Amino acid sequence: MTGASSWSFGEDDSRQITAILDEFLAQSSARTALIVDKAGQMVATVGETPTFDSTAFASLTAADFSANDQLAKMIGEAEFGSLFHQGEQESLYLADIAGRVILVVLFDTRTTLGLVKLRVKATVGSLNQVFTEMLNKDAPQAPRVETDFVDDAEDEIDRLFGG
Amino acid sequence: MSMINYASREINCKLVYYGPGLGGKTTNLEHVYQKVAPGSRGKMISLATETERTLFFDFLPVDLGTIRGFKTRFHLYTVPGQVYYNASRKLILKGVDGVVFVADSQIDRMEANIEAMQNLYDNMSEHGYDLTTIPFVIQYNKRDLPNAAPINDLQASLNPGWPVEEPSKMRPMPDPQHEGEFLIQQIEGQWIERVGYYEAVALNGEGVFDTLKALSKLVIKNLG
Numbered sequence: 001m002t003g004a005s006s007w008s009f010g011e012d013d014s015r016q017i018t019a020i021l022d023e024f025l026a027q028s029s030a031r032t033a034l035i036v037d038k039a040g041q042m043v044a045t046v047g048e049t050p051t052f053d054s055t056a057f058a059s060l061t062a063a064d065f066s067a068n069d070q071l072a073k074m075i076g077e078a079e080f081g082s083l084f085h086q087g088e089q090e091s092l093y094l095a096d097i098a099g100r101v102i103l104v105v106l107f108d109t110r111t112t113l114g115l116v117k118l119r120v121k122a123t124v125g126s127l128n129q130v131f132t133e134m135l136n137k138d139a140p141q142a143p144r145v146e147t148d149f150v151d152d153a154e155d156e157i158d159r160l161f162g163g
Numbered sequence: 164m165s166m167i168n169y170a171s172r173e174i175n176c177k178l179v180y181y182g183p184g185l186g187g188k189t190t191n192l193e194h195v196y197q198k199v200a201p202g203s204r205g206k207m208i209s210l211a212t213e214t215e216r217t218l219f220f221d222f223l224p225v226d227l228g229t230i231r232g233f234k235t236r237f238h239l240y241t242v243p244g245q246v247y248y249n250a251s252r253k254l255i256l257k258g259v260d261g262v263v264f265v266a267d268s269q270i271d272r273m274e275a276n277i278e279a280m281q282n283l284y285d286n287m288s289e290h291g292y293d294l295t296t297i298p299f300v301i302q303y304n305k306r307d308l309p310n311a312a313p314i315n316d317l318q319a320s321l322n323p324g325w326p327v328e329e330p331s332k333m334r335p336m337p338d339p340q341h342e343g344e345f346l347i348q349q350i351e352g353q354w355i356e357r358v359g360y361y362e363a364v365a366l367n368g369e370g371v372f373d374t375l376k377a378l379s380k381l382v383i384k385n386l387g
Contacts, residue, residue: 014170039258150387
């Protein structure tokens with residue numbers, strides 16, 4: 001379709017990922033786990049529903065991770081596999097999954113960075129496996145929508161942006 | 164890299180406004196923000212310097228609503244115009260579904276336009292994307308200024324076209340926006356394809372939605 005590769009995220013994929021993240025949240029006492037695509041799109045949210053604007057959050061997470069990726073290269077590292085942002089009450093832990101998405105863990109003072117890091121390791125391993133399989137599965141053909149979708153979307157574009 | 168999320172029934176498409184510094188990329192987004200119904204757009208995020216120059220990007224999500232059961236959204240991004248922010252420009256192109264090149268029509272900005280266009284091609288190809296196959300339109304902004312270059316000159320420098328390789332595309336395709344002009348035509352025996360262009364005065368909103376509408380339709384068609 002284009003030079004850029006597309007992918008899809010199905011209900012089975014969602015169930016597998018939710019199960020992995022539910023277990024992680026139970027073991028680590030973290031509040032929420034999010035999966036964000038590296039292009040800046042939210043893929044999944046598990047745990048407490050965040051009160052912030054998740055679309056903006058996903059876009060900034062991807063930018064944060066990409067910027068740090070470049071910083072890593074500048075100092076001679078292939079990548080920073082994970083990032084940690086510490087706040088007074090709330091903190092963030094970010095980890096790369098299969099080079100394609102980012103796991104974001106939101107946690108507060110109910111747990112510690114040590115416990116989160118300890119538990120996240122196995123979770124990253126499981127997620128890597130699931131996402132690698134999922135992305136390979138999509139490789140032969142890009143996801144497509146039905147023709148009616150395109151017609152309806154075009155009408156909606158005319159309505160929203162002026163016909 | 165549009166992602167179709169069947170689990171949450173969402174489709175998100177990434178549109179990037181590219182171009183030279185002070186060309187009007189952020190102004191395009193600000194106009195969209197002001198004019199689109201508040202229920203259909205999210206918060207606009209600007210990572211800018213103290214002097215309001217874009218440092219990393221501007222971001223504006225626009226909601227198309229639920230179409231055939233899928234919540235469909237366009238994520239609009241701008242890149243920093245200044246060359247020394249090239250690292251961030253490149254990052255924003257990751258996963259792009261469509262590009263608007265916002266050119267500054269002023270004669271003395273021609274060199275900056277050409278440099279930014281070359282930089283766009285280079286950055287796209289570093290990601291492995293081919294600008295001749297992804298949705299792409301050009302906006303000639305600041306048409307109201309007295310020192311605006313003639314459209315023909317801008318077209319010759321920024322939209323000269325590329326040779327058509329595919330035999331099935333080798334037939335004249337009129338430009339629906341400009342009577343008597345063509346998006347695909349034969350010139351001296353060679354079939355050439357150009358991208359659509361739009362004239363704009365982004366500061367007062369002229370041409371902003373024409374450009375966005377054209378690009379978003381190309382992106383949606385590409386999903387089908």
